[in-house]
Amino acid sequence: EIVLTQSPATLSLSPGERATLSCRASQSVGSYLAWYQQKPGQAPRLLIYDTSNRATGIPARFSGSGSGTDFTLTISSLEPEDFAVYYCQQRSNWPLTFGGGTKVDIK
Amino acid sequence: EVQLLESGGGLVQPGGSLRLSCAASRFTFSSYGLSWVRQAPGKGLEWVSGITGSGSGTYYADSVKGRFTISRDNSKNTLYLQMNSLRAEDTALYYCAKDISKGASRGPTMLDYWGQGTLVIVSS
Numbered sequence: 001e002i003v004l005t006q007s008p009a010t011l012s013l014s015p016g017e018r019a020t021l022s023c024r025a026s027q028s029v030g031s032y033l034a035w036y037q038q039k040p041g042q043a044p045r046l047l048i049y050d051t052s053n054r055a056t057g058i059p060a061r062f063s064g065s066g067s068g069t070d071f072t073l074t075i076s077s078l079e080p081e082d083f084a085v086y087y088c089q090q091r092s093n094w095p096l097t098f099g100g101g102t103k104v105d106i107k
Numbered sequence: 108e109v110q111l112l113e114s115g116g117g118l119v120q121p122g123g124s125l126r127l128s129c130a131a132s133r134f135t136f137s138s139y140g141l142s143w144v145r146q147a148p149g150k151g152l153e154w155v156s157g158i159t160g161s162g163s164g165t166y167y168a169d170s171v172k173g174r175f176t177i178s179r180d181n182s183k184n185t186l187y188l189q190m191n192s193l194r195a196e197d198t199a200l201y202y203c204a205k206d207i208s209k210g211a212s213r214g215p216t217m218l219d220y221w222g223q224g225t226l227v228i229v230s231s
Contacts, residue, residue: 046217046218049217095166
């Protein structure tokens with residue numbers, strides 16, 4: 001199975017700052033990578049699919065990039081509601097796999 | 108908006124069985140694949156199983172293969188997960204999630220709508 005490694009585990013930033021989250025795959029997943037946001041007590045929400053496509057209703061401050069084995073989720077300017085845990089997920093091979101998550105917390 | 112409502116969770120002894128259900132509404136049920144994803148307390152997400160829109164294709168994580176069975180009833184807009192031979196490590200919140208890609212024969216891809224989950228606790 002494809003292993004996804006996210007870094008850093010925790011990112012401490014202030015509102016208004018830029019957040020850069022990384023996801024590395026153990027083998028190429030092409031462009032078949034998604035990003036999800038999860039807040040405490042809530043279900044995950046799809047942010048980005050197929051590397052760079054924003055899901056319905058997702059603000060433009062969220063963007064994704066990368067290909068092959070290295071991917072990045074960027075939040076251009078953090079809003080208070082963006083402090084959460086973020087997961088990447090690949091759909092290149094079954095089983096689908098998720099990364100371990102990056103927690104973005106308030107500095 | 109799409110709605111997914113899980114039920115059937117609870118406390119079960121190791122070795123026991125449980126059947127989860129997910130009632131769906133507000134989308135063309137048979138046109139989309141569905142998945143079960145679980146989250147152990149304080150841990151990350153783990154994809155468990157997926158099924159095509161038609162029900163003809165099923166997919167499992169190695170950790171549950173041979174113990175769990177996914178199915179769906181397109182006449183009732185309901186997804187199921189039959190869980191047998193449960194272990195302590197199966198303890199988790201189980202989410203039902205809809206695939207973003209339309210197609211009755213497509214396997215699981217990316218998940219654009221999620222339910223709120225049903226909690227399964229395996230303990231003696």
